[in-house]
Amino acid sequence: MAAALQLAATLPPRLQSRIWQGNQVAATGARAVSSGHAALDALLPGAGWPAGSLTELLVELGGVGEMRLVAPVLRALTAQARRHVLLVAPPWRPYACALQAWGIALEHIVWIRASEDEAPWAAEQALKQDGIGAVLLWQPKARADALRRLQVAAQDSQALAFLMRPPAARSQSSPAPLRMVCTPVPPPEADTRLNRREWMQHTGVCVDIFKRRGPPPAQPLVVTLPLQESVLPQPGAAPFMPWPGVNHAVDRRHLAVVAAGSRQAAVSVDGVV
Structure with a gap:
């Protein structure tokens, strides 16, 4: 072991940056993008979400907070870098x-509807395209060969690659x-004086990183992820769900339709957009 460490110390800096010891977290690299959460960045190899690598988020049910967790980096990719994000x-x-x-630019969001068998192929092809900032794939049951192809495609890409799977994986x-496993976390001490809308501002997600380039963290990290007031239904607002029939795979225009309709509903209640 000592001889190997001495040999590593003689390597050029560009090669030393690719070597890490099992008891150390991998050093900061140029292909990491800040998660937008300082405490989480401190636990991630490279101090951010790794580009050119597959990241698994294991969630029991969609909507537990995984989207709010990645929202800051999606905002940076779409609104600042002007790159596309594929769901x-x-x-x-x-x-x-x-x-x-969340500040995410809708014109750079692409929603791809695909069957369970077609979805990995769609994500793999997306990672091979230029101008892609991130690809988020949901797979209840992922085959081993599909995972290997995704990791290879991610390695050849400059994009972030997220795979959502159930905790059983x-x-x-x-x-x-x-x-990592992401589980919802309510406020540590629920104050009965808070109404439901105030209480939801203290919700969060527990992030348990069980595999990374380095030893696992000593304990899971709790990240507070409040729900913005603007995305909660207004009291007394009538439901507004415009959803015309569609028959094609990529649906981007309906994101703008829903947003426009929701703004109109908000105007009818509050008089402001």
Whole structure:
């Protein structure tokens, strides 16, 4: 071991940056993008979400906070870097009002509806395209060969690659270098004086990183992820769900339709957009 460490010390800096010891977190690299959460960045190898690598977020149900967790980096990619973000086979319809409230540029969001068998192929092809900032794929059951192809495609890409899987996948092997379980966390001490809307500002998600390039963290990290007031239904507001029939795979125009309709509903209640 001592001889190996001495040999590593003689390597050029560009090669030393690619070497890490098992008891140390991998050093900061140029292909990491800040998560937007300082405490989380401190635990991630490279101090951010790794570009050119597959990241697994294991969630029991969609909407527990995984989108709010990645919202800061999606905002940076779409609104600042002007790169496209692809949502492949999410288990829900993208909520344009929430995306806008997070500062994400809707014109750079692409929703791809695909079957469970087609979704990995769609994500793999997306990672091979230029101008892609991130690809988010939801897969309840992922085959080992599909995971390997995704990791290879991610390695050849400059984009972020997120794979959403159920917590049961934790016991399964995966080529993804970064894996974590995300579970919802209510406020530590619920104050009965708070109404429901105030209480929801203190919600968060527990991030348990069980695989990374380095030893696992000593304990899971709790990240507070409040729900913005603008994405919560206004009291007394009538439901507004414009959703014309569609028959094609990529649905981007409906994000703007939903956003426009929701703004109109808000005007009728509050008189402001």
